């Protein structure tokens with residue numbers, strides 16, 4: 001750790017980071033990175049700590065003085081401002097961010113992604129503290145190409161689908177498609193952070209993650225989350241594979257996504273943390289444009305990889321089609337395609353993703369199998385016994 005320097009060759013001084021949402025998927029990986037590889041301190045704020053308990057237990061005393069957990073709901077806790085004041089930098093990850101909630105709990109979604117983030121922005125601005133705010137690739141909504149006729153040659157032109165921070169429009173569906181409640185709330189908080197920068201000098205960076213995936217993402221229904229819960233696609237498909245049931249393809253699985261390994265993405269966040277002069281006032285896409293698949297292709301690849309890592313043959317009918325109304329309910333809609341433009345992050349931070357989709361699925365599904373296979377077997381045998 002000694003002698004660490006930033007991208008301009010200047011020594012990196014240890015800082016204190018107030019990380020809100022530190023107990024979630026991204027937060028847990030960021031806490032690990034900061035504890036394992038840097039001298040920085042973390043004030044970890046969340047309502048849950050299960051995903052970082054390995055960093056908080058006495059056995060990990062090595063960094064006991066560098067990470068503190070604060071069980072705080074930022075909706076209503078006066079301790080938040082004090083923690084932001086104690087820190088040099090605040091990173092806000094807290095949000096409701098699973099699509100199954102956007103159309104079924106639109107009020108909670110809007111409050112969580114906009115209203116609850118307001119005091120965080122205000123305290124940073126008023127106290128002259130730097131903020132890294134987590135937004136989403138969903139702010140782009142649908143691509144321009146999605147509105148062209150299916151056979152239009154322009155659909156092949158990157159100008160109609162590659163998503164650029166400083167050029168692409170944000171295209172959402174109608175209000176009755178409540179899916180867009182999340183994207184719209186995230187867009188408004190981005191605009192507010194940006195305006196605080198422009199009018200009041202807030203030092204900020206906005207991150208737009210493009211489908212970061214890896215170990216500890218969401219939950220397996222009935223094992224470490226509610227039986228009826230619907231997590232994001234990686235956990236849905238993992239759950240199906242663990243239970244040896246067909247993977248459900250929503251509306252034919254035609255939507256396209258680019259997936260990035262969480263560990264590659266965390267490298268980018270660390271560069272933002274340690275290079276404020278290069279990261280401030282920027283909005284960054286963080287994704288892997290080389291890992292594009294349709295959801296159907298993702299299902300096929302996960303089936304193959306899971307078979308390899310578990311040693312179990314795949315089932316006879318590996319996928320089934322399901323309508324979005326059946327799967328998510330009324331008001332669901334979808335982003336058609338998400339390819340991040342990487343020009344700005346390349347120029348400012350020299351960062352590039354490394355891990356291929358196959359490799360990241362192999363390490364992630366090895367983790368899922370090791371962590372859950374036995375528990376799923378036991379849960380299933382109990383249900384059959386009843």
Ligand SMILES: NC(=O)c1ccc[n+]([C@@H]2O[C@H](COP(=O)([O-])OP(=O)(O)OC[C@H]3O[C@@H](n4cnc5c(N)ncnc54)[C@H](O)[C@@H]3O)[C@@H](O)[C@H]2O)c1
Pocket residue numbers: 020021022023024025026027045046047048072073074075092093094095096097112116134135136137138208209210211212213218
């Ligand atoms: N994972 C991705 O690919 C992805 C993609 C786009 C955007 N994002 C954004 O990144 C951020 C983190 O996402 P994640 O995947 O780690 O999600 P996550 O759900 O695993 O983590 C969010 C954490 O915030 C906490 N939280 C929520 N409301 C809170 C409150 N009121 N008070 C205290 N803690 C609260 C939750 O308990 C959870 O631990 C979110 O803002 C999300 O919108 C993630």
Ligand SMILES: O=c1ccn([C@@H]2O[C@H](COP(=O)(O)OP(=O)(O)O[C@H]3OC[C@@H](O)[C@H](O)[C@H]3O)[C@@H](O)[C@H]2O)c(=O)[nH]1
Pocket residue numbers: 097098099135136137138209210211231232233234236237248249250251253255257295334335
């Ligand atoms: O079992 C499933 C689950 C999901 N899907 C499909 O898989 C695709 C990806 O679904 P995810 O649950 O990962 O969520 P999305 O990519 O649509 O949105 C995510 O994007 C970025 C973040 O802001 C959020 O984490 C989330 O909104 C969607 O087209 C969805 O309809 C299935 O076909 N079957």
